[in-house]
Amino acid sequence: MSLSRQLLADNAALWRTWMPHRFTQAVAEGTLPRPAWLRWLAQDYRFVAEGLRFLGALLAKAPPGAVDALAQTLAAWHGELALFREDAGREGADLAAPPAFVTQAYGDFLLSVAYTEPFAVGWAVLFGVECSYNDAWRWAREHAAPDSPYRPWLENWGSDAFGAFVQSLAERLDGLEPQLAPEVRKRMDVRFAQTARFEQLFWEMAWHGDAIAMVP
Numbered sequence: 632m633s634l635s636r637q638l639l640a641d642n643a644a645l646w647r648t649w650m651p652h653r654f655t656q657a658v659a660e661g662t663l664p665r666p667a668w669l670r671w672l673a674q675d676y677r678f679v680a681e682g683l684r685f686l687g688a689l690l691a692k693a694p695p696g697a698v699d700a701l702a703q704t705l706a707a708w709h710g711e712l713a714l715f716r717e718d719a720g721r722e723g724a725d726l727a728a729p730p731a732f733v734t735q736a737y738g739d740f741l742l743s744v745a746y747t748e749p750f751a752v753g754w755a756v757l758f759g760v761e762c763s764y765n766d767a768w769r770w771a772r773e774h775a776a777p778d779s780p781y782r783p784w785l786e787n788w789g790s791d792a793f794g795a796f797v798q799s800l801a802e803r804l805d806g807l808e809p810q811l812a813p814e815v816r817k818r819m820d821v822r823f824a825q826t827a828r829f830e831q832l833f834w835e836m837a838w839h840g841d842a843i844a845m846v847p
């Protein structure tokens with residue numbers, strides 16, 4: 632089994648929590664509560680904006696063959712911010728809202744990976760970030776009505792074009808496998824599983840808000 636498939640197989644139970652999550656299911660059904668939509672808009676904007684730093688730090692340690700792909704990804708993430716601003720302006724979402732706990736923690740996690748882990752581990756995390764969103768939004772796209780108001784977002788991450796981009800990330804990851812030291816391979820498992828966990832928690836936050844249930 633290829634490295635990218637192995638990582639996905641090892642985290643299949645977590646992956647299923649957003650295929651669909653209640654949030655993406657409600658997106659598809661057109662029943663998403665407005666506060667959840669506004670919260671997701673503001674928090675995901677923040678995630679992508681902070682994610683630029685992750686990509687920049689990863690770019691600094693990229694091998695020559697990965698520089699173009701990373702620079703293009705950085706430009707794409709940056710371009711995506713305009714889509715958020717457009718929708719937030721129309722919908723009245725507050726893009727200056729403070730980060731939710733998980734948004735802050737996920738961004739900090741990404742930066743820490745970029746600075747402290749070998750490049751290959753950072754690439755595996757990037758693959759996890761993009762593949763999880765592709766899978767979540769592709770599910771929603773396949774189940775949404777043609778005139779869904781969320782169409783720009785369904786196309787942004789759920790389209791075949793985005794799927795092909797994720798596939799290119801997977802292929803580059805698989806290409807790194809023969810040179811991986813066993814301890815780097817192990818770090819990849821750890822960081823990829825953490826990425827999947829952050830994705831799950833991000834959907835939970837988008838749906839429920841930032842409240843933490845107190846154990847009595």
Ligand code: MP5
Binds near residue numbers: 679682708711830
């Ligand atoms: C992505 C995202 C995909 N926007 N938000 C989360 C929580 N996970 C993954 O990243 P990008 O930059 O939008 O492709």
